[in-house]
Amino acid sequence: MPTLAEHLNSQNVPDRLSALLGDITDCCQDIAALLRHGPMNDILGLAGAENVQGEDQKKLDVISNDMLKDALAKSGLVKGIASEEEEHCVGSSKDGDFLVLFDPLDGSSNIDINSLVGTIFSVYAAPDKDNIADADFLRPGHEQVAAGYVLYGPSVMLTLTTGQGTQMYMLEQSRGEFLLFDDKVQIPVDTKEFAINASNQRHWAAPMQTYIADLLKGETGPREKNFNMRWVAAMVGDVHRVLSRGGIFTYPWDKKNPNKAGKLRLMYEANPMGFLVEQAGGKAFTDTIRILDVAPDNIHQRVPVILGSAHEVDICVAYHKT
Numbered sequence: 511m512p513t514l515a516e517h518l519n520s521q522n523v524p525d526r527l528s529a530l531l532g533d534i535t536d537c538c539q540d541i542a543a544l545l546r547h548g549p550m551n552d553i554l555g556l557a558g559a560e561n562v563q564g565e566d567q568k569k570l571d572v573i574s575n576d577m578l579k580d581a582l583a584k585s586g587l588v589k590g591i592a593s594e595e596e597e598h599c600v601g602s603s604k605d606g607d608f609l610v611l612f613d614p615l616d617g618s619s620n621i622d623i624n625s626l627v628g629t630i631f632s633v634y635a636a637p638d639k640d641n642i643a644d645a646d647f648l649r650p651g652h653e654q655v656a657a658g659y660v661l662y663g664p665s666v667m668l669t670l671t672t673g674q675g676t677q678m679y680m681l682e683q684s685r686g687e688f689l690l691f692d693d694k695v696q697i698p699v700d701t702k703e704f705a706i707n708a709s710n711q712r713h714w715a716a717p718m719q720t721y722i723a724d725l726l727k728g729e730t731g732p733r734e735k736n737f738n739m740r741w742v743a744a745m746v747g748d749v750h751r752v753l754s755r756g757g758i759f760t761y762p763w764d765k766k767n768p769n770k771a772g773k774l775r776l777m778y779e780a781n782p783m784g785f786l787v788e789q790a791g792g793k794a795f796t797d798t799i800r801i802l803d804v805a806p807d808n809i810h811q812r813v814p815v816i817l818g819s820a821h822e823v824d825i826c827v828a829y830h831k832t
């Protein structure tokens with residue numbers, strides 16, 4: 511089982527990108543260690559502040575954000591970063607090659623119940639300029655040069671793409687190395703499993719209400735098959751299941767917050783996950799267009815998300831076009 515660095519080398523990934531991915535994942539190993547001992551270190555619970563999203567920050571949101579900022583600054587490879595936990599981008603090494611966006615701890619509402627959380631990251635080539643601004647990060651997802659997440663679960667797993675398919679690695683803790691265990695993740699094109707926060711059902715737009723209602727009718731309904739439902743409440747956990755065995759994951763627009771396009775953030779959740787899913791043969795749409803084609807207008811922009819098994823995404827999107 512090759513290490514991350516060995517496999518990236520075998521894929522002819524440029525050395526500086528490979529080094530950056532090594533720095534990011536090394537930092538994630540440190541975050542994993544913190545999570546393993548969270549209750550013993552008094553680092554669970556609220557940090558006592560809100561982030562730019564107006565969400566209560568957990569202590570580990572802030573700690574993991576600072577760890578990643580420090581690691582990326584030390585790498586010397588990063589011209590700037592943008593984070594869910596930072597209102598604006600943060601300049602780093604002026605001759606860095608890359609821009610990195612991340613959600614340092616996705617699913618943080620799961621931390622205090624010892625459930626799945628993860629770190630999501632997205633990498634672009636840096637523009638040839640000195641002072642980085644938010645506008646420099648507003649690039650469509652199809653321009654990403656790499657994307658991935660580290661899932662802090664029973665195993666610590668890295669899922670990564672550099673545009674040559676999607677790979678999965680497992681952390682071998684004793685060696686401190688991520689070892690390749692799937693070099694070509696393939697999402698089944700059909701599925702019987704969907705993921706949605708069903709408590710919002712009354713707030714969804716009609717097309718999503720009709721789509722989900724038809725799934726729930728099972729084999730006697732228009733889909734003529736029975737479906738199962740899962741909801742991890744952490745995108746990294748739901749997407750990992752979709753990549754591992756198929757499925758459709760959606761967080762649609764709802765009228766609870768009509769001025770928000772959705773709950774999930776484009777630049778550091780939907781885009782990296784969309785890249786991973788497409789590279790594994792799946793699809794990722796808002797409700798009408800390919801996520802990777804969305805022209806961003808804000809680094810914290812939200813979008814509705816429908817992603818997973820290609821045929822099922824096509825069916826769900828078709829409900830939104832009628």
Ligand code: AFP
Nearest residue numbers: 616617618619620707743744745746
């Ligand atoms: P937190 O990081 O605040 O827990 O939010 C996680 C998330 O952004 C995404 O990872 C989940 O899919 C989604 O929110 C869960 O939303 P609900 O809490 O409404 O189910």
